[in-house]
Amino acid sequence: MKLLSRLLSCALLAAASSEQLKNVLFIAVDDLRPELNHLGHQYMHTPNIDKLASEGMSFQRAYVQYSYCGPSRNSFMTGRRPDATKAWSFMNHFRQVGPNWTTMPQYFKEKGYYTVGTGKLFHPGLPPSFDAQYSWEEFTFSSGCKGTTNGFPVLQPNVTNVKCPAATTYCPGTGPSGGPTPPDWCAVNTTELEHPLEDTVSVESAKDYLRKAKDSGKNFFVAVGLHKPHLPWVYPLEFNNTYPDVSGIHLPAHPNVPEGMPLCAWHEGHFNNTWLHDTSEYLTKTYRRAYYSAVSFTDYNIGEVLREVDRLELTNTTLVVVMGDHGWQLGEMNLWKKMTNFELGVRVPLIVRAPWLPKSVNKKTTAFAEAVDLYQTMVDLSGLPPSTENLQGDSLGPIIRDGIVSGTGIKNYTFSQFAKNFTYSDELHKQEAWNECGSCTHHDIDLMGFSVRSDNWRYTEWVVWNKSSLLPIWDQIHAKELYNHTSDFAASMDFSTPTVNLVNESTLQKVVSDLSVVLKGHFVSDQTMGN
Secondary structure, three states: OHHHHHHHHHHHHHHOOOOOOOEEEEEEEOOOOOOOHHHOOOOOOOHHHHHHHHOOEEEEEEEOOOOOHHHHHHHHOOOOOHHHHOOOOOOOOHHHOOOOOOOHHHHHHHOOOEEEEEEOOOEOOEOHHHHHHHHOOEEEOOOOOOOEEOOEEOOOOOOOOEEOOOOEOOOOOOOOOOOOOOOOEEEEOHHHOOOOEHHHHHHHHHHHHHHHHHHHOOOEEEEEEEOOOOOOEEEEHHHOOOOOOHHHOOOOOOOOOOEOOOHHHOOOOOOOOOOOOOOOHHHHHHHHHHHHHHHHHHHHHHHHHHHHHHHOOOHHHEEEEEEEOOOOEEOHHHOEEOOOOOHHHHEEEEEEEOOOOHHHOOEEEEEEEEHHHHHHHHHHHHOOOOOOOOOOOOOOHHHHHHOOOOOOOOOOOEEEEEEEEEEEEOOOOEEEEEEOOOOOOOOOOOEEEEEEEOOOEEEEEEEEEEOOOOEEEEEEEEEEEEEEOOOOOOOOHHHHOOOEOOOOOHHHHHHHHHHHHHHHHHHHHHOOOOO
């Protein structure tokens, strides 16, 4: 009877007309932390994101599984965690371990959706050709399709469904550089550029794809990857007066590392700072202002895409999801960029708009969400049957349908991780795990930081890595961290910044031991699932 019921259910789903299914617009934003007006940061100018949030549900506690572009995107685009994709750096991609896996866009494509993408969705080269031969009917990338990423071609010569229009990626007169020394940020007069800014190209491509989607008469999955506020912070001149002069930009309340923090949790950011010397107050304010300006440019671009959805009268039948690919530190804890397991490194904005679900409208929720949940969530809310592959995320559909705003929702914990490698520090006069492992092979990893977020706590174990088995040696823990995040709902970056590592507090040892069990149980299971 169970088999008959399951077959009948599948048949009914297959018989559903395309009019009953929903379209999907997915917007992924690089380096966007949840410092947005609608979340309580009233100094931020993000009217389009705020409007979208008022029309949908905003998750105040959404987390990525890895705070690096390549590994994070390999995870949420496949619905599998990093220990399944084996993508812990920019040296590997998921197709090496899962050649037959069905990605998120590929699933919609195989279900008959018009499936297209533009901008940074997969990290270039990871996998090669933006996975276009499997995941997309057509793909547009405006940041350059030549070259390789650690040996993986950005675009293979036999892949013909990728367009690579010219765009401006760097400040005029400069090229790629290693850190935000001027002019790694600039306000440009776009009328004087030879080519449009890269995100402008992506937005125009997205609008064109939306028009083609409507003309096709098919349901669609359109994905847009916006690069800003990723470095370099290049934005149009008209956004340069969005925020006060440098003197009016606030400094982080906690510029020093947490008391008792293990050194392996930190990294060198190259923002005119070192372990012994913080970034100057003037430069900190300058960088923050440039980041905020780039965020407001991205907000404008999101608005441009959403206005096209409205113009085409597709709003009521289109699921919209906007998410950052990881967080960012802006001088807190003498840290810059992502590449940590701290709350600021792994927490991201996540907004879901489903106009046909009235209980989700204008809601902020404290329910936990993970980036790895997106695949299952989009499939669920679109009306398609769930994937039969061994995906590791959960659908957030029940939270969105029922408008759940409090508690942790469908899960009690979220999980993230980060790999590190020892390197010599001239300041410390010794080896320390400050290499963020962007170019680490699997066998170069020295430590893996495994982190669990509960309702009130973030607990992290830095575990020695077995370079042969490529597994953690759980009885060799290099360091531990415990930070209090009670009532931390992303309303203040300063409040989210930990100040004291509480792992050795005698009154908190049960918290430590309980979370250690949860952490190990999850990641041991992780390493055998998702294949």
